[in-house]
Amino acid sequence: QQQVKQSPQSLIVQKGGISIIxxxxxxxxxxxxxxYQQFPGKGxxxxxxxxxxxxxxxxGRFTISFNKSAKQFSLHIMDSQPGDSATYFCAATGYGQxxxxxxxxxxxxxP
Amino acid sequence: xxxxxxxxATLVQPVGSPLSLECTVEGTSNPNLYxxxxxxxxxxxxxxxxxxxxxxxSEVPQNLSASRPQDRQFILSSKKLLLSDSGFYxxxxxxxxxxxxxxxxxLTVL
Numbered sequence: 001q002q003q004v005k006q007s008p009q010s011l012i013v014q015k016g017g018i019s020i021i022x023x024x025x026x027x028x029x030x031x032x033x034x035x036y037q038q039f040p041g042k043g044x045x046x047x048x049x050x051x052x053x054x055x056x057x058x059x060g061r062f063t064i065s066f067n068k069s070a071k072q073f074s075l076h077i078m079d080s081q082p083g084d085s086a087t088y089f090c091a092a093t094g095y096g097q098x099x100x101x102x103x104x105x106x107x108x109x110x111p
Numbered sequence: 112x113x114x115x116x117x118x119x120a121t122l123v124q125p126v127g128s129p130l131s132l133e134c135t136v137e138g139t140s141n142p143n144l145y146x147x148x149x150x151x152x153x154x155x156x157x158x159x160x161x162x163x164x165x166x167x168x169s170e171v172p173q174n175l176s177a178s179r180p181q182d183r184q185f186i187l188s189s190k191k192l193l194l195s196d197s198g199f200y201x202x203x204x205x206x207x208x209x210x211x212x213x214x215x216x217x218l219t220v221l
Binding site for chain 1: 153170208212213
């Protein structure tokens with residue numbers, strides 16, 4: 001019940017395209033869902049996060065869509081750029097709980 | 112502002128040697144601190160977390176240990192390294208519900 005599933009494992013997108021990464025969770029006690037971006041040799045950095053009281057959050061080219069009934073959330077990267085090439089992790093947590101991370105998605109944006 | 116420091120950034124150690132990785136957080140008090148390990152091309156594995164000085168919780172039993180001698184210091188140690196200990200070790204701290212990572216320490220055990 002603590003698992004967060006993430007797909008796809010890897011993703012190749014042309015410059016200017018839309019990148020979509022999906023995650024699913026089981027624990028209904030989770031109430032905070034962040035996405036992290038990690039470049040090679042660096043620590044993950046918080047990219048964007050959402051709480052279940054809203055269905056969508058947008059920050060620049062990055063959007064989280066959240067479906068509470070389906071227990072799914074996704075990251076959309078609009079107008080993808082080569083600089084977006086990185087590994088993306090979704091995560092989930094709740095009160096008094098540790099963060100549970102998805103296995104990651106390696107995104108490559110072709111110029 | 113809060114910052115997190117990890118060192119050393121890179122470490123190459125022989126099998127059977129000891130290990131000490133250090134993490135220090137600045138700009139906050141009584142943070143929750145975490146050690147994660149990331150194997151090559153893999154996800155984030157929680158190793159230890161601490162909610163206060165001297166309080167350590169282990170998530171994965173192995174030959175690693177953690178200590179928190181001061182409020183903002185978290186140390187990852189081993190008495191004898193194994194080949195399987197190679198990886199990218201990340202220290203993190205939690206503030207107002209968000210988790211922030213350090214730059215990581217890359218350990219290669221030969």
